[in-house]
Amino acid sequence: MKKKTVTSVAALAAIASGLVLAPTAFAGGASHGDAELHAMLSPVPTSKVTGSGTAMVHLKGNQATVTIKAQGLLAGAPHAQHFHIAGKGQCPPASAAKMHNGHLSLNTTDGLPFYGKIGASLTTSGDTGADHSALAVERFPMGASYTYQRTITVDDETAKELRAENAVVVVHGIDFNGNGKYDNVLGASDLDPKLPAEATDPALCGPLKMAPAGAVAGGMGGTQNGDTIALSAAGGLLAAAGGALYLRRRSSRQS
Amino acid sequence: MTGFRPRGRRSVYTAAATAFTTGALALLATAMTAPQPPPTPPASARTAPTAHSTVPQLPSAGLPRSEPAVISIPKIGLHTPVEKVARAGDGSIALPKDPDHAGWYTGSVTPGERGNAITVGHVDSEKGPAAFYGLGALRKGFPLTVTRHDGSTARFTVTGIEVWAKNAFPSQRVYGPTNTATLTLITCTGWDSTRRTYRSNLVITAQLTPS
Incomplete structure (x- = not known):
């Protein structure tokens, strides 16, 4: 019902702005609810992470095909990764950092007002729920650099938040003191006291934004009168020759 | 008589x-x-939807965020102000209102930042050549610059020239995020004199030149 209304409103808007010429792209966008979202993943402030990454999500109904490329993370360690939703759709600024075990840093809880709660756990296999798999360390990507790709089913709220551009990709696991492993330099994790904070603190973060779809209409043809111009040029040449011939005959008869 | x-x-x-x-x-x-038709891109730019890039993505810190002011490509005499553009109703990137301006898609990073900065422009207007008229004359290795509102200049080198049919346009490939500071420039090409419309998009990619 709601979807129908959205579709017809969008259709009206499309007609009004003369965009009915692109029915394929339009039908794909509205009636099947497909959405393509992209994110640049950047280091979370105060995390001492120097890595980076990208994320792409193709959403079809509640099916999300997720591609994440990450690099420059702590090697040989698991990196939990999630869709965070229903916050501000932002990554936390440095000002959100607090003192943890005597060090100014940003744990997962500190970032919640910005990126929101977990909407889905981007595990490599099995469950992807927010509750049961949030810290399933044995089912998250491992290593300094990785490419993750998986099609998962997200719940209705997460699908809605993705479409509303209010979802954020967060990759966790930092090496604050640079000793090559997760330890208790920042104390215990705010999510699970059995884990060190370094293992669950946010490392990379990027808000997912709607990507453009389809080709651009970047030309109106004002330099493409070649066909007609060539024709008229040929016609003009003939006519000019004919006229000149008449004038010449005329002047020779007069003299 | x-x-x-x-x-x-x-x-x-x-x-x-x-x-x-x-x-x-x-x-x-x-x-x-x-007005003469725009210069044509090299034959090697013609692509099929199956073609795939093998350019390795190397990490690049890039420049801090700053919105673009002017794109300059001296080799083809291009010097055009940049205005902001958003998505049109059909989800495609809207073109700049002034055909003599390039458009920077505000949903992408700013040119020089790590990521894929996307710019679009008309190849021609109804009257004659427009901002991106000369793009077809670009070749790999050509330098181009973007002056930014913070006064800095981002210098790029052309690394890719591709032509994609509008009805088989690889959106994810062209618009997808990159881990390097990339500049993408898009305009029309492939005039169809029967239908009197452009059938394809010319997609130029350039990488930030290490300074």
Whole structure:
């Protein structure tokens, strides 16, 4: 019902702005609810992470095909990764950092007002729920650099938040003191006291934004009168020759 | 006997022939000065939807965020102000209102930042050449610069030239985020004289030049 209304409103808007010429792209966008979202993943402030990454999500109904490329993370360690939703759709600024075990840093809880709660756990296999798999360390990507790709089913709220551009990709696991492993330099994790904070603190973060779809209409043809111009040029040449011939005959008869 | 009438008629013919000849010559002149079609991209730029890039993505810190002001490509005489553009109703990137301006898609990073900064422009307007008229003359290795609102200049080198049919446009490949500071420039190409429309998009990619 709601979807129908959205579709017809969008259709009206499309007609009004003369965009009915692109029915394929339009039908794909509205009636099947497909959405393509992209994110640049950047280091979370105060995390001492120097890595980076990208994320792409193709959403079809509640099916999300997720591609994440990450690099420059702590090697040989698991990196939990999630869709965070229903916050501000932002990554936390440095000002959100607090003192943890005597060090100014940003744990997962500190970032919640910005990126929101977990909407889905981007595990490599099995469950992807927010509750049961949030810290399933044995089912998250491992290593300094990785490419993750998986099609998962997200719940209705997460699908809605993705479409509303209010979802954020967060990759966790930092090496604050640079000793090559997760330890208790920042104390215990705010999510699970059995884990060190370094293992669950946010490392990379990027808000997912709607990507453009389809080709651009970047030309109106004002330099493409070649066909007609060539024709008229040929016609003009003939006519000019004919006229000149008449004038010449005329002047020779007069003299 | 006086030959008045034939003579008068003849002068009418003469006047008509003179006017006709002048008109025909004017037409010729128009044909010679009318805007020429834009330069064509190299044959190697023609692509099929299956083609895939093998360019390795190396990490690059890039420049801090700053919105673009002017794109310059001296080799093809391009120097165009940049305005902001968003998505159109159909989800595609809207074109700049002024055909002599390039458009920077505000949903992408700013040129020089790590990521894929996307710019679009008209190849021609209804009247003649527009901002991205000369893009077809670009070749790999050509330098281009973007001056930014913070006063800095981002220098790029052309690394990719591709032509994609509009009805088989690989959106994810062209618009997808990159881990390097990439600049993408898109315009129209492939004039279809029967349908009187452009059938393809010319996609130029450039990488930030290490300074």
